[in-house]
Amino acid sequence: MDQEDRIALFLDYENLALGARDHHGGRPFDFRPIADALAERGRVVVRRAYADWSYFDEDRRMLTRSHVELIEIPQRMGASRKNAADIKMAVDAVELAFERGYISTFVICTGDSDFTPLVHKLRELNKRVIGVGVEKSTSALLPPACDEFLYYDRLEGVDLPPARGRRGRPARLPDSAVQPEQELERAPAAEEERVRDVDALAVVVAQTVAGLQGGAGGAVTASRLKVTLLRKDPTFSESDYGFRTFGELLRHLAAHNVVELAEGPAKGDPEVSLPEHGDREVAFGLLRTVVAELAATGGPVALSGLKNQLRRARPDFSEQKLGYRSFLQFCKAAATAGVVDLAWNADADDYLLTPH
Helix, strand or coil: CCCCCEEEEEEEHHHHHHHHHHHCCCCCCCCHHHHHHHHCCCEEEEEEEEECHHHCHHHHHHHHHCCCEEEECCCCCCCCHHHHHHHHHHHHHHHHHHHCCCCCEEEEECCCHHHHHHHHHHHHCCCEEEEEECHHHCCCCCHHHCCEEEEHHHCCCCCCCCCCCCCCCCCCCCHHHHHHHHHHHHHHHHHHHHHHHHHHHHHHHHHHHHHHHHCCCCCCEHHHHHHHHHHHCCCCCHHHHCCCCHHHHHHHHHHCCCCEEEEEEECCEEEEECCCCCHHHHHHHHHHHHHHHHHHHHCCEECCCHHHHHHHHCCCCCCHHHCCCCHHHHHHHHHHCCCEEEEEECCCCEEEEEEC
8 A cells, every 4th residue: 555656636627528528529538547547546535626516417427426625716707716626736736736745646637838837846845747638629739748648539448439530522432432442441550650650669668778777777678768758748648559558569569579588586576688699690790791801892881871781681671670769879889899890981981880
């Protein structure tokens, strides 16, 4: 119990509920997916929602059943209902941060960028901040300010309306004739897009592991890696790539030799590292072979254009998947390993490589 995060939940309810209805085909906002997502992150000890509840009668009953405290912000003539709710919510959050030191995490449910200063202040007070908002109504300024940002649309249990096709002139063929072909084309395209996304993620993971290994922070565990990825992109979620857990994602990358997994200091939290052999040695061997072939006919090989030569021999070559931020860094590592000689040439205004 003492190790659990204590969470304070604040909902800018009008922003969240209206955003969900506007972008989800008029479907009502459902609090349960947010509650379930937070249950996985800690113990929610404060739940408050701010709105003029005369506009949300049905929602009020739904929130009460979930033990959410409803803070009434009545609409007054000549006053802005929205600003009153925002100010009250911000004041209450900061007050709680000072008065309840045991609360470690604040969840701010809104897509309004006006709450960005509140997020900065809470983090300044050493509080972790999780944001929650509807994707299409969330300001681009808010997610990067948070430690983690959850899009309501992507939470497990949110019922989204089916995607509509773009409106236009009527099709020449009946729907019964056209739709099967469209579905057949759409499925492979979606799968191909997911594969490309995972390849891009593999590059980010490899670079992040390389950066953590290069520091003086000790072993790179899965939990540490996940926290670092969230620092780089607070909206990161392995579920967006088709994986149920972060461990499942790491096992997939390990199977493709992007990372290696070993038993970590705690059960269920493996140590993550880059392969010391395997793909890296194969890539170094490929570089040595290509440089030797080119040098045999034309002397020292310029760095510019060399990567394309490697890809002609091996189309899937990527130094970034090996944890190198650039092709030059990869070549310098190969030179350090004694695979090739690498030196700057002022006349060529380029690095030149020769086989070692």
